[in-house]
Amino acid sequence: MSIKKLLLKHARAIGYLLYVLGILLILLGCWLSVFWLIVAALFPLLAAIIFLAVSNRCPHCGRFLGHAGGALYCPYCGRPLKGQP
Numbered sequence: 001m002s003i004k005k006l007l008l009k010h011a012r013a014i015g016y017l018l019y020v021l022g023i024l025l026i027l028l029g030c031w032l033s034v035f036w037l038i039v040a041a042l043f044p045l046l047a048a049i050i051f052l053a054v055s056n057r058c059p060h061c062g063r064f065l066g067h068a069g070g071a072l073y074c075p076y077c078g079r080p081l082k083g084q085p
Helices: 008-032 035-040 042-055
Strands: none
Touching: 008 035, 008 042, 035 042
């Protein structure tokens, strides 16, 4: 499955899951005082930023949606976001 065919809600869920994983690794690294675990946590955080920047786009016009998290319609083209194929 390509990123173009990935549903917007699934793309957001994957991105936010990567954020949570990174934050949990940072907290675990701080709690255990393990520096390499804190450094390793930067990879899921960076992956989440890149993944959301690439996939958080309107499926119709392709413009970046930003923080239009629960929006039903694209703020640029006005087409529905929830009814994508």
